[in-house]
Amino acid sequence: MENWEMSVRFEDSAAVDSLLVDSSLYASHDRYHDLFRYLREREPVRMTRPDGFVPFWTVSRYADICEVQRQPALFINEPRNTLLPIAVEERLECELGSKLIMNTMLSMDGAEHQSMRRLGAQYFTPGGVAKLKDGFRRAANHYVDRMADQGSSCDFVQTVSAWYPLRVILQVFGLDESTDHELHLRTREFINSQNPALSAEGKQGEKMLKSWNEFCDYFRPLVADRRANPQNDLASVIANATFDGDPITDRRLFSYYILIVVAGHDTTSTSLGGGMLQLLRDRTQFDRLKADPALIPTAVDEMIRWMAPVKHFLRTATQDYELRGMRISAGETLLMALPSGCYDEEVFDRPFVFDVARKPNKHIAFGFGAHVCLGQYLARLELATFLEVFLERIEDMDLCGTPEESSTLFLGNVDYLPVSYKFKDR
Known part of the structure; x- marks a missing residue:
């Protein structure tokens, strides 16, 4: 898509509205970017009225997404932070008293958000995650061993990328590795x-x-255990947390647990699987990285930018606001199209070229501002550690079938990645 030309005309407004909430759009890199390049050029802040959803403004430019996210008091997370049909929001509100399935830092604002964010922050600082690197290397070697057990070919997703990030999260939580299969199923x-x-x-x-x-x-058994026998791990910190002098509520507690597992697992799994897929599609970049492992840090950020695992977040305006000439009214919802921002031609040189040495690479796949992803340092280190081990042990790898990507509206993934490979010691 480097020399992209508009292959589809998006003149039917209702069709565009429907496409923006069509989960199959996100299973096609080209279809997604065909539409969003059009929107960046023609309607960077677009009122969108799809059937069955609350109307929202689609924000597709990098600068506008950052403008919204740097003003958390003007654009808040409540009452919705991800796209759900109206019928689903009503069902959740009836059952839970909220349009959101979870009550996490992603759905909080102001002081409440800051308190929840501080709760486990020490486990996600650069220094905090650096202490875990030896464990990351053991996990990476374990999953490269699984590739060896498969012979000379495997589905990279089911052998490696769906599992390695989960093993990392178990380390952060302080959980036994034997729980990974059931936790993967729940996730x-x-x-x-x-x-x-x-x-x-x-x-x-x-x-x-x-x-x-x-x-x-x-x-529930984990919470009970960590309250009875607290340990030096994140599970214990959350289980025994207090807010304003009162014990953390069950909804907040379980939401935090689920957020760490789901966000920490799926986002990194997507970046690893999708990034590896792109390396295999562009052999010049794969060979370049093999020849110069010092490029691993920039390659990691390019994998994250390329995949942008979180496809959107929503915000709600608390007052009238003008964004790129469009009047946003108080109470209206905005959808920030993060992958579109990560390919914005105004910010990135040749954005549709995968470049393992891209620098600078100020992508917003982790979000921006007060709600920037708490686990960004963890994600970068675990991806970099896996690539280190992979390049140390694998001589070569190629696609040996047709990959499949997820249909999704929120978190994307590569569902199937057939590869063949050769080990250096064979």
Whole structure:
């Protein structure tokens, strides 16, 4: 797409509205960027009225996304922070008293957000995550060993990228590695429940609530144990937290647990699987990285920019505001299209070229401002550590089939990545 020309005309406004909430759009890198390049050029702040959803402004330019995110008092997370059909929001509000399935720092504002963010912050600082690197290397070697166990070919997703980030999260939590299979199952069910395309018979609200309740039940024994026998781990910090002198509520507690597992797992899994896919599609970049492992830090950020795992966040205006000449009224919702911002031609040189040495690379895949991703240092270190081990042990790798990417509205992933490879010691 370096020499991109508009291959589709988006003149039917209703069709564009429908496309913006069509989860299949996100399974095609080219289709997504075809649409959003059009929006950046023609309607960078666009009123969108898809059937079944609350109308929202689609914000597709990097500068505008940052303008919104740097003003958390003017553009707040409540009452909604991700796209859900109106019927699902109503179902959740009836059951939980909120349009959101979880009550996390992603749905909080002001002092409440800052308090929740500080709760486990020491585990996600550069110094905090650096202490975990030896464990990351052991995990990386474990999953490269799994590749060896498969012979000379495997599905990289089911062998490595779906599992390695989960093993890392278990280390942060202080959980035993034997729990990874059930936790992986819970995570996938929770993510899938939030995708309308994967909710059978349109019963998305019920599926989300069922997944939420099952996740809470899964974590209850852990909470009880860490309250009775606190340890030096994140699970203990959250389980024994207080707010304004009172113990943390169950909803906040379980929301934090689920957020760390889901966000820490799926976002990094997407960047690893999708980044590896792009390295294999562009052999010049793969060979360049093999020849110069010193490029790993910049390669990691390019993998994250390229995939931009979180497809959007929503904000609600607290007062009237003018954004790129468009009048946003108080109470209206804005969708910040993070992948579009990560490919904005006004910010990135040749944005549709995957460049393992890209510098500077001020992508906003982790968000921007007060709500920037708490786990960004963890994600960078675990991806860099895996690439270090991978390049130390793998001589070469190629695609050996047709990859498949997720249909999604929120968190994306590569579902299938068939590869063949050769080890250096074979």
